[in-house]
Amino acid sequence: MSAKIIDGKSIAAEVRAxxxxxxxxxxEQGIVPCLAVILAGDNPASVSYVAGKRKALAxxxxxxxxxxxxxxxxxxxxxxxxxxxxxxxSVHGILVQLPLPPHISAQKVTDAILxxxxxxxxxxxxxxxxxxxEKGFLPCTPNGITVLLKKTGIETAGKHVVIxxxxxxxxxxxxxxxxxxxxxxxxxxxxxxxxxxxxxxKSADILVVASGHPGTVTASMIKExxxxxxxxxNRIPDPSKKSGFRLAGDxxxxxxxxxxxCITPVPGGVGPMTIAMLxxxxxxxALSCAxxx
Numbered sequence: 001m002s003a004k005i006i007d008g009k010s011i012a013a014e015v016r017a018x019x020x021x022x023x024x025x026x027x028e029q030g031i032v033p034c035l036a037v038i039l040a041g042d043n044p045a046s047v048s049y050v051a052g053k054r055k056a057l058a059x060x061x062x063x064x065x066x067x068x069x070x071x072x073x074x075x076x077x078x079x080x081x082x083x084x085x086x087x088x089x090s091v092h093g094i095l096v097q098l099p100l101p102p103h104i105s106a107q108k109v110t111d112a113i114l115x116x117x118x119x120x121x122x123x124x125x126x127x128x129x130x131x132x133x134e135k136g137f138l139p140c141t142p143n144g145i146t147v148l149l150k151k152t153g154i155e156t157a158g159k160h161v162v163i164x165x166x167x168x169x170x171x172x173x174x175x176x177x178x179x180x181x182x183x184x185x186x187x188x189x190x191x192x193x194x195x196x197x198x199x200x201x202k203s204a205d206i207l208v209v210a211s212g213h214p215g216t217v218t219a220s221m222i223k224e225x226x227x228x229x230x231x232x233x234n235r236i237p238d239p240s241k242k243s244g245f246r247l248a249g250d251x252x253x254x255x256x257x258x259x260x261x262c263i264t265p266v267p268g269g270v271g272p273m274t275i276a277m278l279x280x281x282x283x284x285x286a287l288s289c290a291x292x293x
Contacts, residue, residue, distance in 0.1 A: 004261065005263065011147065041101050095119055121281070148264070152227075156183040160188065164250070167210065217256070218252045229269070230269060
C-alpha cells in the first residue's frame with residue numbers, strides 16, 4: 001500500500017488535549033463547560049456514539065448532563081426537556097442524537113434548541129450563518145474534515161474538491177466551508193442524481209466520500225495521488241468478529257491505497273474528529289457565556 005494514512009485519532013487527540021487545557025483554565029474562573037446529550041431509544045449505533053461522546057466529556061473535564069430516554073418518549077416530552085435545558089444557564093451545549101424514533105420530528109426538535117447552544121451546528125440559524133459567512137457553530141464532521149486537511153498539510157487553495165453526498169450534515173456544509181476564502185477550493189458536489197460519477201471523482205485533487213454506502217468509490221475512480229477523505233461508517237456483518245460486524249467506509253480502502261496519495265481509514269479517520277470538534281464547540285459556547293457574564 002502506497003498511500004499515506006491520515007491518522008484522525010492522533011489529530012483528534014491534539015484537539016481534545018487543547019480543549020481539556022482550556023476547560024481547566026475556564027473552571028478556574030468558576031465556569032464548567034457543560035453538554036447535554038439526549039438519546040431517545042436504544043439504537044445500537046446511537047448508544048455507541050453517545051457513550052463515545054460522554055467518555056470524551058469526562059476526559060475533557062466537562063460536565064455531562066446527558067438525558068437517556070425510552071424510545072416511547074413523546075415529542076411533547078422531548079421538547080419540554082429541551083426547553084428546560086435551553087433555560088438552564090449552566091448548560092452550554094445541547095445535542096440530540098439522531099435518528100429519533102419515527103413518531104418524533106427531527107426538524108422540530110432541532111429547531112427547538114437555542115442557536116447559541118446548538119453545538120451540532122444543525123439549527124437553521126447556524127446553517128444560515130454558515131451560508132452567509134457569519135460566525136456560528138459549524139457542523140462537527142465538516143469542520144473536523146477541514147482541521148484534518150490543515151493539520152495534514154493538504155493544500156486546498158485552487159484545488160478541485162469533489163464531494164460525493166449532499167446531506168445537510170456533511171456534503172452541503174462542507175462544500176460551503178471549502179468555498180470560503182480561507183480554503184479557496186473549487187468545489188463540485190455529486191449525488192444520487194449524478195450521471196457518470198467516475199468522470200467527476202477522477203478529476204478530484206481532494207475526494208470526500210459521504211454517500212452512506214460501502215464501496216461507492218473504487219480505485220479506478222480516483223485520480224493518481226489524490227487525497228481521499230472517507231466519511232462513511234458502515235456496519236458489515238462479519239461472524240469472525242466478536243461484535244458480529246466490522247466497520248467499513250464508503251471507499252474501497254485496499255484498492256484506493258494503491259492509487260491515492262493519502263487517505264483516511266475507517267475507523268480511525270474522520271470519526272474521532274467529529275467528537276473532538278463537538279468538544280471544541282462546547283468549549284466555545286462556554287467561553288461565549290463567560291464573555292456575556
